[in-house]
Amino acid sequence: MTIRTACLVAIALGLLAGAAAADPFSDLAALPTFYTDASMKTMKPMAGFKKAWLAMPKHDRVTMTKACKDPAMGKPHAQFCANVLVLDDAK
Template sequence: MNIKMLSMGAMALAMMTGAALAGGSTGTSALDDPAKMTPFFTDAGMKTMKSDDEFKAAWMALTEEDRASMTKDCGDNVIGKSHDNFCAKTKQLGGAN
């Protein structure tokens, strides 16, 4: 149990540090925010998506505002195309549900 707690703490710290170094999400897509996107991927490089059940759990853990922002970004042709796998999964979930 301690290893799991340490791992989760390290992951949270890495996500906060990454967001701080990137200057937050000012002027960028929510889909480019590592703090929001990391829960949907199995790897640090965010190349491999989690299973459908894990993806849905991460999606439902977001705030309604974050889900709306991400859904909007998926509707943008340029932004959505660079995140096509993620956007396809959000559409399978019916957008915000």
């Protein structure tokens, strides 16, 4: 019974870790390049935003675009996602 419980706990922790890793907004290291200030309150103008966007690896841009298309993920980052979706539509 103890081994079974330990296995279930390990699986549950693995699933929770996977869900946290799936949130591209949890890694805020790349996000400051899109803002004009350290507090990340003011977005760069679209030209600066686009330059920072194109500097990101394609895989990260695809992941971020998918996250922004999900209403639950994009709502807390509405202004950022609006710019992302505009750039995605301009492809």
